[in-house]
Amino acid sequence: MIAKKMTKYVEGSSVTRAMFEEGKRLAQKYGASNVYDFSLGNPSTPPPACVKSALADVIENTSPDKLHGYMNNSGHEEVRKAVAVSVNKRFGTAFSQKNIIMTVGAAGGLNVILKTLLDPGDEVAVFAPYFGEYNNYVANFDGKIVAVPPSVPSFQPDCKEFEKRITSRTKAVIINNPNNPTGVIYPEAVIKELARILEGKQEEYGTQIYIISDEPYRELAYDGAEVPYITKYYKNSIVCYSYSKSLSLPGERIGYLVIPDEVDDFENVVSAANIANRILGFVNAPSVMQLAVAQCLGETADISVYDTNRKLLYNKLEALGFECVKPQGAFYLWTRTPEEDDLKFVDKAKEFNILLVPGSSYMCKGYVRIAYCVDTDMIKRSFTAFEKLAASYKLQ
Numbered sequence: 001m002i003a004k005k006m007t008k009y010v011e012g013s014s015v016t017r018a019m020f021e022e023g024k025r026l027a028q029k030y031g032a033s034n035v036y037d038f039s040l041g042n043p044s045t046p047p048p049a050c051v052k053s054a055l056a057d058v059i060e061n062t063s064p065d066k067l068h069g070y071m072n073n074s075g076h077e078e079v080r081k082a083v084a085v086s087v088n089k090r091f092g093t094a095f096s097q098k099n100i101i102m103t104v105g106a107a108g109g110l111n112v113i114l115k116t117l118l119d120p121g122d123e124v125a126v127f128a129p130y131f132g133e134y135n136n137y138v139a140n141f142d143g144k145i146v147a148v149p150p151s152v153p154s155f156q157p158d159c160k161e162f163e164k165r166i167t168s169r170t171k172a173v174i175i176n177n178p179n180n181p182t183g184v185i186y187p188e189a190v191i192k193e194l195a196r197i198l199e200g201k202q203e204e205y206g207t208q209i210y211i212i213s214d215e216p217y218r219e220l221a222y223d224g225a226e227v228p229y230i231t232k233y234y235k236n237s238i239v240c241y242s243y244s245k246s247l248s249l250p251g252e253r254i255g256y257l258v259i260p261d262e263v264d265d266f267e268n269v270v271s272a273a274n275i276a277n278r279i280l281g282f283v284n285a286p287s288v289m290q291l292a293v294a295q296c297l298g299e300t301a302d303i304s305v306y307d308t309n310r311k312l313l314y315n316k317l318e319a320l321g322f323e324c325v326k327p328q329g330a331f332y333l334w335t336r337t338p339e340e341d342d343l344k345f346v347d348k349a350k351e352f353n354i355l356l357v358p359g360s361s362y363m364c365k366g367y368v369r370i371a372y373c374v375d376t377d378m379i380k381r382s383f384t385a386f387e388k389l390a391a392s393y394k395l396q
Contacts, residue, residue: 009136019355026353036382037355038370041180041331043248045301045373051247054295058288068287073278075102075256075285079294083256086297091229099260101273102285105253106216106242108277110137113212113238113257114172115276116269118143122171127157129334129364131180131214146170150364155182155325155334157190163197168205173198177227178217181362181369182334183310183327185221188228195234208236208264216242216255217330219300222307225328235262243293245331248301254289306331309372312379317370320386321395331373334359338393342366348392352385 002010019039026035058067074080080097087095103109118124120142126134128147138145146165151158157175173194177186198209213230218241221227230237242255259270277284313333317324323336337345342358342365349356349368359367372379390396 005139019357022350023355026350026355030353033381035353035355036378036385038372038374038382039355039357041371041373043245043250043301043331043373044375045248045303045305047248048296048299048301050296050299051249051292054292055288057295058291062291066287067291071284071287073274073284075100076287076290076294079290080256082294082297087258090298091232093229093231093260095258095260098270099258101257101259101270101277102290103240103255103257103277104282104285105244105250105255106214106240107133107137108253108280108282108285109240109242109255109257110134110174110212110214111140111280112273112276112282113210113240114138114141114143115280116272117171117210119171121169123167123169125162125165125170125173127162127175129155129181129359129362129367130174131176132361132363134174143171144169147363153323153325155179155184157186157194159190159193159197162194163201166197166201166209168207170201170207170209172210172212174212174214175230176214176217177230178221178327178329180217180330181332181357181359181367182325183330183332184325184334185225185227185328188226188233191228191230191233198234198236202236210263211237212240213237214240216245219246220303220306220331221329222310223328227329231258231260231262235260236264238263246300246303247293247296249289249293252286252289254285254293256285305376306373309374309376309379312376313370313372316383317386320390321393322390331371333370333372335368335370337366337368338395340366342368349389351392352388354382354385354389 023037080100083100084095084097114137118141123144123146124138125146128150135145148162202209211234218227239258244250310327314324325334339345342360346356346358356368356370
């Protein structure tokens with residue numbers, strides 16, 4: 001008999017599992033080229049050439065004990081120093097290697113910092129819609145998710161609703177910027193307002209409230225949009241970063257945490273995060289990938305294809321009568337469903353071999369997430385299917 005908590009997780013994963021199986025079934029029945037799978041946020045562009053050359057270099061020129069051995073739980077010192085230098089150059093910050101902890105991707109980083117900060121019953125505020133795994137990451141440490149309802153149609157944080165939900169038990173706020181699933185970017189004015197509210201609440205309750213900025217999509221910003229760097233606006237802020245999207249390395253599980261000197265109880269927070277990295281079972285981030293990404297700082301995969309896909313899909317769906325939030329970043333199109341039940345709409349889309357993710361998976365019913373990190377030709381091939389889907393709802 002599995003643990004009761006895991007029983008709930010197994011039941012909750014059925015939607016994703018069913019979607020994966022449905023994709024395979026449709027591909028076998030109609031042919032892979034006639035199935036339009038927009039369900040997964042898996043980068044469709046290859047890693048930049050620097051990744052291959054860096055891997056070859058570190059494997060060829062690094063001693064085996066360093067290449068494959070243990071190191072400080074926070075990661076290789078020279079890698080952390082290089083990351084700090086890169087971040088400082090980009091954002092005008094002043095970090096050193098002591099502020100950087102290499103992590104097993106963004107998911108590992110989030111679990112490390114939540115393990116570091118949360119006591120049972122502590123609250124973590126999030127802005128709906130949000131990445132559903134946040135629920136599980138917070139539950140791992142017996143915390144409580146407090147969801148702030150969305151501001152429609154902008155899907156920017158509703159700061160008034162946010163302020164109402166901050167209590168003496170609030171320990172952290174997770175922001176995802178650019179956002180999955182909406183593609184919205186929270187601008188400087190919004191970040192400043194969130195900081196103002198939290199500074200007031202810290203003073204009111206005599207507590208520390210940390211902003212955790214989850215940033216795997218930072219480089220995926222379009223039309224000149226800028227993504228504010230949170231540590232410049234709020235003292236108790238921590239950045240969680242992943243190379244999964246910028247370098248197209250989701251399966252390599254490599255990222256980092258930035259913990260600024262200015263955070264309250266800095267020495268203990270850093271020490272606890274270092275220990276959490278170990279006792280959660282990660283021990284340390286993958287050694288080979290640490291050394292490789294250190295040679296690729298500032299590089300990205302060819303992310304221009306996502307902008308091309310964004311414009312193609314957004315323009316087509318809007319022309320067909322669908323209501324979409326125009327994405328400023330990431331690689332998702334957040335689309336309102338023509339009927340109230342987003343699950344029924346997802347089932348209807350399957351009739352035309354279109355695979356989408358229901359908004360209810362992101363705690364926001366009545367919408368779907370369409371991942372456009374796919375082959376551009378597939379998007380073009382899908383237009384006829386979307387036309388039929390729109391016609392079935394008499395949108396035109």
